[in-house]
Amino acid sequence: xxxxxxxxxxxxxxxxxxxxxxxxxxxxxxxxxxxxxxxxxxxxxxxxxxxxxxxxxxxxxxxxxxxxxxxxxxxxxxxxxxxxxxxxxxxxxxxxxxxxxxxxxxxxxxxxxxxxxxxxxxxxxxxxxxxxxxxxxxxxxxxxxxxxxxxxxxxxxxxxxxxxxxxxxxxxxxxxxxxxxxxxxxxxxxxxxxxxxxxxxxxxxxxxxxxxxxxxxxxxxxxxxxxxxxxxxxxxxxxxxxxxxxxxxxxxxxxxxxxxxxxxxxxxxxxxxxxxxxxxxxxxxxxxxxxx
Amino acid sequence: xxxxxxxxxxxxxxxxxxxxxxxxxxxxxxxxxxxxxxxxxxxxxxxxxxxxxxxxxxxxxxxxxxxxxxxxxxxxxxxxxxxxxxxxxxxxxxxxxxxxxxxxxxxxxxxxxxxxxxxxxxxxxxxxxxxxxxxxxxxxxxxxxxxxxxxxxxxxxxxxxxxxxxxxxxxxxxxxxxxxxxxxxxxxxxxxxxxxxxxxxxxxxxxxxxxxxxxxxxxxxxxxxxxxxxxxxxxxxxxxxxxxxxxxxxxxxxxxxxxxxxxxxxxxxxxxxxxxxx
Amino acid sequence: xxxxxxxxxxxxxxxxxxxxxxxxxxxxxxxxxxxxxxxxxxxxxxxxxxxxxxxxxxxxxxxxxxxxxxxxxxxxxxxxxxxxxxxxxxxxxxxxxxxxxxxxxxxxxxxxxxxxxxxxxxxxxxxxxxxxxxxxxxxxxxxxxxxxxxxxxxxxxxxxxxxxxxxxxxxxxxxxxxxxxxxxxxxxxxxxxxxxxxxxxxxxxxxxxxxxxxxxxxxxxxxxxxxxxxxxxxxxxxxxxxxxxxxxxx
Numbered sequence: 001x002x003x004x005x006x007x008x009x010x011x012x013x014x015x016x017x018x019x020x021x022x023x024x025x026x027x028x029x030x031x032x033x034x035x036x037x038x039x040x041x042x043x044x045x046x047x048x049x050x051x052x053x054x055x056x057x058x059x060x061x062x063x064x065x066x067x068x069x070x071x072x073x074x075x076x077x078x079x080x081x082x083x084x085x086x087x088x089x090x091x092x093x094x095x096x097x098x099x100x101x102x103x104x105x106x107x108x109x110x111x112x113x114x115x116x117x118x119x120x121x122x123x124x125x126x127x128x129x130x131x132x133x134x135x136x137x138x139x140x141x142x143x144x145x146x147x148x149x150x151x152x153x154x155x156x157x158x159x160x161x162x163x164x165x166x167x168x169x170x171x172x173x174x175x176x177x178x179x180x181x182x183x184x185x186x187x188x189x190x191x192x193x194x195x196x197x198x199x200x201x202x203x204x205x206x207x208x209x210x211x212x213x214x215x216x217x218x219x220x221x222x223x224x225x226x227x228x229x230x231x232x233x234x235x236x237x238x239x240x241x242x243x244x245x246x247x248x249x250x251x252x253x254x255x256x257x258x259x260x261x262x263x264x265x266x267x268x269x270x271x272x273x274x275x276x277x278x279x280x281x282x283x284x285x286x287x288x289x290x291x292x
Numbered sequence: 293x294x295x296x297x298x299x300x301x302x303x304x305x306x307x308x309x310x311x312x313x314x315x316x317x318x319x320x321x322x323x324x325x326x327x328x329x330x331x332x333x334x335x336x337x338x339x340x341x342x343x344x345x346x347x348x349x350x351x352x353x354x355x356x357x358x359x360x361x362x363x364x365x366x367x368x369x370x371x372x373x374x375x376x377x378x379x380x381x382x383x384x385x386x387x388x389x390x391x392x393x394x395x396x397x398x399x400x401x402x403x404x405x406x407x408x409x410x411x412x413x414x415x416x417x418x419x420x421x422x423x424x425x426x427x428x429x430x431x432x433x434x435x436x437x438x439x440x441x442x443x444x445x446x447x448x449x450x451x452x453x454x455x456x457x458x459x460x461x462x463x464x465x466x467x468x469x470x471x472x473x474x475x476x477x478x479x480x481x482x483x484x485x486x487x488x489x490x491x492x493x494x495x496x497x498x499x500x501x502x503x504x505x506x507x508x509x510x511x512x513x514x515x516x517x518x519x520x521x522x523x524x525x526x527x528x529x530x531x532x533x534x535x536x537x538x539x540x541x542x543x544x545x546x547x548x549x550x551x552x553x554x555x556x557x558x559x560x561x562x563x564x565x566x567x568x569x570x
Numbered sequence: 571x572x573x574x575x576x577x578x579x580x581x582x583x584x585x586x587x588x589x590x591x592x593x594x595x596x597x598x599x600x601x602x603x604x605x606x607x608x609x610x611x612x613x614x615x616x617x618x619x620x621x622x623x624x625x626x627x628x629x630x631x632x633x634x635x636x637x638x639x640x641x642x643x644x645x646x647x648x649x650x651x652x653x654x655x656x657x658x659x660x661x662x663x664x665x666x667x668x669x670x671x672x673x674x675x676x677x678x679x680x681x682x683x684x685x686x687x688x689x690x691x692x693x694x695x696x697x698x699x700x701x702x703x704x705x706x707x708x709x710x711x712x713x714x715x716x717x718x719x720x721x722x723x724x725x726x727x728x729x730x731x732x733x734x735x736x737x738x739x740x741x742x743x744x745x746x747x748x749x750x751x752x753x754x755x756x757x758x759x760x761x762x763x764x765x766x767x768x769x770x771x772x773x774x775x776x777x778x779x780x781x782x783x784x785x786x787x788x789x790x791x792x793x794x795x796x797x798x799x800x801x802x803x804x805x806x807x808x809x810x811x812x813x814x815x816x817x818x819x820x
Binding site: 430433435436448449450 | 622623624643644645648649653654656660661662663664665669672673674675676677683684685686687688689692695731732735
C-alpha cells in the first residue's frame with residue numbers, strides 16, 4: 001500500500017516538477033511570480049484533452065498543449081509584462097493575475113464548469129509488480145516529464161539561448177551591454193514557461209483522466225509551494241521538490257484525509273520560507289550585504 | 293428597499309472592509325494574497341460566539357477582530373521578514389492553510405459549513421463600515437500613516453532615520469487582520485450560512501481587485517472598488533457569464549493606464565470642495 | 571569635551587575576499603565638524619554604512635556616546651543619535667517636503683497621539699517641522715512632492731529630514747555633490763550654524779575647498795585604510811595624501 005502511494009506520489013510529483021520549473025523560469029529570470037501559469041496549466045490540459053478526444057495520438061496532445069500555452073504566454077508577455085517591466089515587481093504580478101482570471105473565465109464558458117472525463121478506452125493497462133500496480137499512463141507522465149526536463153537542461157546549459165537566459169537572470173543591464181536583448185529573452189522565458197505549464201496540464205489530465213477549469217487553482221498554485229521548497233533561485237530544486245511534495249501530498253490523503261493536504265503542502269512552504277528561504281537546494285544564504 | 297437591493301448594499305459594505313484590509317497592508321508596500329484567511333477567522337469566530345456561546349453580536353465582532361489582529365501580529369513577526377513576492381507567496385499559503393483548517397474543524401461544521409446566525413440589517417453592516425472608514429481616514433493624516441508610507445517608499449532609508457519598520461509593518465498587518473475579521477463576521481451574519489469555500493483564494497483576489505481598481509492610494513478607493521465589483525455587474529447583466537474576465541481585463545487596463553486606480557486624491561479634490569490645509 | 575561622541579576601534583569590514591575597511595580607528599568629539607576624505611572606492615561610504623548599522627563590522631567596535639552600537643539595528647542607532655544622509659539622495663517618493671519633516675521626528679507620547687491626525691494631536695511636532703523648514707529656507711516648497719524638486723533643494727530636504735530626527739551627530743554623505751558654488755556656500759553656512767547650536771557633524775566630501783574651509787579635523791582613507799589624520803592645513807601638505815590622490819582619479 002505504501003509503495004503504491006509512492007508510485008502515485010511520484011506521478012503527481014512529476015507534474016509538480018514541470019509546473020514548478022515553469023514558475024521558476026519566470027521567477028529566476030524576471031523576479032516575478034507569474035500567476036497566469038496556473039491557468040496556462042489548465043488551458044494546456046483542455047487543449048490536450050480536445051486532441052485526445054479527437055483520437056489523435058498522445059504526442060500530438062502534448063505538443064498541442066505546449067504550443068497553445070506558449071502562444072498565450074507570449075501574448076501575456078507582450079500585453080501584460082512588457083509595458084510594466086520597470087514598475088515595482090508587484091505590478092506585473094498583478095497583471096498576470098488579471099490574465100489568470102480571464103483565462104479561467106474563458107475556460108468555464110467554452111468548456112463548462114463540470115469535469116470532462118477522458119473516454120474509458122483511453123485509460124490503458126496496468127503493470128503489476130508484486131503489491132504495486134503501475135498504470136501505463138503513469139509511466140507516460142513520468143516519461144514525458146523526464147524528457148522535457150532533459151530538454152530544458154540541455155537548452156539552459158548547452159545552447160546560446162540558455163546562456164543568454166542565465167546571463168539575464170544574473171544581471172539584466174550587464175546582459176544588455178553584452179548584446180543580449182532583454183526583450184527577446186523575456187519573451188523566450190515566458191514562452192518556455194508557458195510550454196512547460198501546458199505540458200504539465202496535459203499530463204495532469206492524463207493522470208486523473210479528467211480536466212476541470214479549477215485545476216489551476218487547486219493544483220497549479222501548489223506548484224508555487226514546490227518551487228519555494230525546492231529553492232526559487234535554483235531551477236533544479238524543482239526536480240527534488242516535485243516528487244517530494246507529490247509523495248507528501250498523496251501520503252497525507254491516504255493516511256490523514258484529503259481535506260488536510262493543502263494545509264500540509266502550504267504549511268511546508270511557509271516553514272521553508274521562514275527557516276530556509278533559499279529552499280532545500282538553495283545555497284547557504286550567507287548575509288553579505290545590508291541587514292535592513 | 294427590496295431585500296435584493298439590501299443584499300447588494302450589504303455585500304458592497306462587506307467587500308469594502310475586505311478591500312480596506314488589503315489597502316492597509318498595501319500602504320506599507322506589501323501585498324497580501326491571503327486576507328480571506330483572516331476573514332474566515334473572523335466569520336467563524338464571530339459565528340461560534342453568537343451561536344454556540346450566546347454572545348451578543350457587537351461584542352462578538354470586537355472579540356473576533358481583536359483575536360484576528362493578535363493572530364496577525366503573531367504571524368507577522370516571522371512573516372514580515374519576507375519581502376515583496378515572497379511575502380505575497382507566504383500570504384497566499386496562509387490563506388489556503390486557513391481554508392483547509394476550517395475544512396477539517398468539526399466544531400464549526402467542517403466542509404458542511406456553519407449556520408444558525410441571526411440575520412443582520414444592511415444598516416448594521418454600514419455602521420461598521422462607516423466607523424472603520426472614518427478610522428482609516430483619520431489615520432491617513434497621522435504620524436503612524438506617514439511611517440507606513442515611508443516603509444513603502446524606501447524601507448532602508450526609513451530605518452536609517454530611526455523608524456522601526458518591522459514594528460510598523462507588523463502593526464499594519466495586525467490592523468489589516470482585524471478589519472478583515474470584521475468583514476468576515478458581518479458576512480457570516482448577513483448570509484447566515486458560511487462554509488470554507490467562501491474564503492478561498494478567489495475571495496482574497498476580490499479584495500485585491502477592489503483596492504487596485506477602486507484606488508490604492510486612499511481608503512475611499514476601497515469603497516469605490518467594492519461598489520464597482522458588486523454593482524457594475526448588476527448594470528451589465530448581459531455580461532454575466534463574462535463577469536470575471538471583464539474584471540480581469542479591467543485590472544490589466546488599470547495597471548497599464550492608471551496605476552493608482554479610479555479614485556486618487558487629485559480626483560477627489562476635484563469632486564469634493566476642499567480647502568488647503570497644512 | 572573629554573570623551574568622544576563617536577569612536578571606532580579597529581573596525582574591519584570585508585565583502586567576500588575584499589577588505590573594504592581594515593583596522594580602522596577614529597573618533598569624533600562633541601561639537602566638531604570632522605571630514606572623511608579619500609579617493610573613490612576608499613571605503614568612505616562603507617564607513618558610514620558600518621557606523622549606522624546598515625553593515626555589520628566583521629571585527630572591531632563602534633561606540634556612540636560610549637555605548638557599543640556595533641551590533642545594533644539601524645533604526646536603534648538612528649534613535650540613539652546618529653542619523654545620515656545618502657550619496658544618491660533617498661527621499662520618500664510619495665511625500666511632500668512638509669511630510670518629510672514630520673516623519674523622522676522621534677515618536678513620543680502615546681499611541682493615540684500618533685494614530686490620530688497630526689494637526690490635532692502633535693503641535694510640538696508641527697512646531698519643530700516649521701522650525702526646520704524655516705532654517706533650511708524650504709518654506710516655499712513645503713507642499714511640493716520631493717520628486718519634483720531641484721537637485722540642490724532635494725539635498726537640503728534630506729538634511730532637514732535628518733535634522734528633525736533630533737540627532738546628536740549628523741553623518742552627511744557628499745552633502746554638496748553636484749551643487750554650484752552659491753548653493754554649496756549656503757550649505758556650509760547652515761552646517762556652521764548647526765555646529766554652533768551643539769550638533770556634531772561627520773561628513774564625506776570630494777570638494778576639497780569645501781572641506782578645508784569647514785572641518786576641524788580630517789581623516790584620510792585609501793583602500794579601506796586610514797592613511798592620514800589631522801588638521802586640514804596639515805593634511806593639505808601631506809605627501810602621503812597627495813600620493814594617494816594623484817595615483818588615481820580624485
